[in-house]
Amino acid sequence: MNVKYFPFMRPERYPHRLCPGCGHGIIQGAVIRAMSELEIPPKDIVLVAGIGCAGNITNMYIKADTFHVTHGRPLAFATGIKIANPRLNILVISGDGDLASIGGNHLIHAARRNIDFTVVCANNSVYGTTGGQLAATTPLGAITATTPKGNEEPPFDLCALVMGAGGSYVARSSVAQPQNLIKTIRKAFLHKGFAFIDVLSICPVQFGRRNNLRTPAEMIKDLRKNSIPMEKASALPKEDLRGKFVIGEFCADLERTWSGYLQG
Amino acid sequence: MGYKTIKGNLNPGLYFMQGDEALAEGAIAAGCRFFAGYPITPASEIMLHIVKRFPEVRGKFIQMEDELASIAAVIGASWTGVKAMTATSGPGFSLMMENIGHAVATETPCLIADIQRVGPGTGQATRVGAGDIMQAKWGSHGDYQIIALSPWSVQEMYDLAIRGFNLAERFRVPVILLGDATVGHLWESVEVKGELRVFDREKAPGRPPFDTPEEDGVPPMPSLGDGENLIVSGSTHDGYGFKKVGDGAVNEKLVNRLSKKILNHTDEIWEIDGHFLDDAEAVMISYGFVARSALRAAHELRGEGRRVGLLRLKTLWPFPEKAVREVSERCGKLLVPEMNLGQIVREVERVACSARVGGLNQTDGEPIFPQKIVNAMKRLLS
Numbered sequence: 001m002n003v004k005y006f007p008f009m010r011p012e013r014y015p016h017r018l019c020p021g022c023g024h025g026i027i028q029g030a031v032i033r034a035m036s037e038l039e040i041p042p043k044d045i046v047l048v049a050g051i052g053c054a055g056n057i058t059n060m061y062i063k064a065d066t067f068h069v070t071h072g073r074p075l076a077f078a079t080g081i082k083i084a085n086p087r088l089n090i091l092v093i094s095g096d097g098d099l100a101s102i103g104g105n106h107l108i109h110a111a112r113r114n115i116d117f118t119v120v121c122a123n124n125s126v127y128g129t130t131g132g133q134l135a136a137t138t139p140l141g142a143i144t145a146t147t148p149k150g151n152e153e154p155p156f157d158l159c160a161l162v163m164g165a166g167g168s169y170v171a172r173s174s175v176a177q178p179q180n181l182i183k184t185i186r187k188a189f190l191h192k193g194f195a196f197i198d199v200l201s202i203c204p205v206q207f208g209r210r211n212n213l214r215t216p217a218e219m220i221k222d223l224r225k226n227s228i229p230m231e232k233a234s235a236l237p238k239e240d241l242r243g244k245f246v247i248g249e250f251c252a253d254l255e256r257t258w259s260g261y262l263q264g
Numbered sequence: 265m266g267y268k269t270i271k272g273n274l275n276p277g278l279y280f281m282q283g284d285e286a287l288a289e290g291a292i293a294a295g296c297r298f299f300a301g302y303p304i305t306p307a308s309e310i311m312l313h314i315v316k317r318f319p320e321v322r323g324k325f326i327q328m329e330d331e332l333a334s335i336a337a338v339i340g341a342s343w344t345g346v347k348a349m350t351a352t353s354g355p356g357f358s359l360m361m362e363n364i365g366h367a368v369a370t371e372t373p374c375l376i377a378d379i380q381r382v383g384p385g386t387g388q389a390t391r392v393g394a395g396d397i398m399q400a401k402w403g404s405h406g407d408y409q410i411i412a413l414s415p416w417s418v419q420e421m422y423d424l425a426i427r428g429f430n431l432a433e434r435f436r437v438p439v440i441l442l443g444d445a446t447v448g449h450l451w452e453s454v455e456v457k458g459e460l461r462v463f464d465r466e467k468a469p470g471r472p473p474f475d476t477p478e479e480d481g482v483p484p485m486p487s488l489g490d491g492e493n494l495i496v497s498g499s500t501h502d503g504y505g506f507k508k509v510g511d512g513a514v515n516e517k518l519v520n521r522l523s524k525k526i527l528n529h530t531d532e533i534w535e536i537d538g539h540f541l542d543d544a545e546a547v548m549i550s551y552g553f554v555a556r557s558a559l560r561a562a563h564e565l566r567g568e569g570r571r572v573g574l575l576r577l578k579t580l581w582p583f584p585e586k587a588v589r590e591v592s593e594r595c596g597k598l599l600v601p602e603m604n605l606g607q608i609v610r611e612v613e614r615v616a617c618s619a620r621v622g623g624l625n626q627t628d629g630e631p632i633f634p635q636k637i638v639n640a641m642k643r644l645l646s
Contacts, residue, residue, distance in 0.1 A: 013506075042493070043489060043490070043491035043493075044489065046488050046489070048340075059495065059497060059507060060495060060506055060507060063493050064493060065488045065489065065492070065493060065494045065496075066493075066494070066495050066496070066497075067340070067343065067488070067494075067496045067497075068495070068496065068497035068498060068499060068507075069336065069339075069366060069498060070336070070362050070363055070366050070498060073332060073333070073336045073363065076328065076329075076332065076333035076334075076336035076337055076340075077336045077337065077339060077340035078340060079300075079326065079328070079333070079336075079337050079340065080298070080300060080326075080336065080337030080338060080339065080340030080341035080342075080348070081340040081341065081343065081344055081488060083298070083324050083326055083337070083341065084298050084324055084340070084341035084344040084346045084348070085344035085345075085346075085487075085488070085489060087489065088344070088488060088489050105329055105330060105333075106329065106333055109328075109329040109333070261324065261325070261326065
């Protein structure tokens, strides 16, 4: 990485703990690049992460205050931090298991409050750390450690969920489009309300190898093939979108901001 | 930083208050300025009083989506440098357990009021019990020490809230205030003093926030936003917070320090209250509201010429072994009345191994009345 990003990193901590080919490294790179372009001093940024592979995106690598919490609860911890000290800019980076499954309740309530923080959901559609079990985001039919004959449950559309709950900035990006990802994180970060980015990531070790996507490159190609920009998607019939990922900004109600709480 | 004397924010004098309200007032007096909570009987009145009073003291309040979120928000808030608390009862307390362990591991000061009701399960929401005593100590996973206090009056709901915050900040540990439905809903006079002693956490920029070479064992605590690039993690970590999840020696050191910083300071933490102990032949060891029935029983038995005493435990965890052992060595008969099927009695048995220890237990949702204790003491004495 370019040395100009070093003030936002702990270079002595690398190489990182992620598996070879993990998409989360691309998310980490995008977060650091977005942070460095924001002109917000790192001391005013708090990164909050939960448990799982995505917890390794922030913890020990990014140079700012980092808070590593219990599984599923980063948004609840972040709510306490933000309300107690609204000056701090909160960036939550966590996984799909953390945010959408065990912590799903906190996701919808943080969105409903439209509280001012940015949530980057590193969505690899599987429980990576624990050995590749079914997630609430695993595509229909996919093989996981706990669905050896294929997943029979429809996955969450996290963007639709957060929009339904009241989030004011909702977008989907992916590690196959790093430039778009950096831009989206920057925009989300500057928004003064609940900003959620569903970032499609890849897990070659736990997901790819069970689903005929044996290399990271194959996974990236597959992700690109299945990603459809929102503008194109709106013209397509519903059946053509089955199993595809619509990429873009679903909601950018930048006027709808969080003004803190009146109490105190 | 450290202990200092401040002016209280209520005019000194006598106030007529409900127990839950008094707890909230004590917390505010101690400097609590963040509260996150979720409604539950019989603890909701604490939250209601906070909502009423916080605007006057510029406190921050939020009603969270559940108790897991409440304690999580409290821990997050505490790391911004503010004194923070939540309040709940049995079912909510159960939900908080994992995050209480996170607070222990990250050495986060906070106060958790558990206004106990009858359990297990949903139990009897409006009736009194004391079934959470062991849970307060052992409820979260792993090895740790925690502080738990037990008030017997509305006055003590106020006083122990202040003391609870002081101990939490002093030792960087969650403190649990184990009230119960009777004390929580009781109305009594509370004497509010003009001045009080409060402890504010120590900061020391640059020093490791999760280790200290000093005997004391309590590291200084910076806040988020101080520019120290903190790493706060519930995973096993070194002095600067770096995760060491594969290093057994680091965990051994951390877990031992977390325990020792409490156990090496029991003289600062233990608080007991003795009645008629000097010549007692038999002693009641009690805590919480039931200790009032025990005191009444002691008066009645003394009136009949029987030499009985009462040792009241205001600190339940760490268990005040020294006082219990001393009493047990002086008199061989102990009775432990409590509103559960026998929790603190196990600790008494462990410590007072030479004494004859009996329990008096009741789980019908009513406080144990004095007469029942009188009768039990007579049986013990005969």
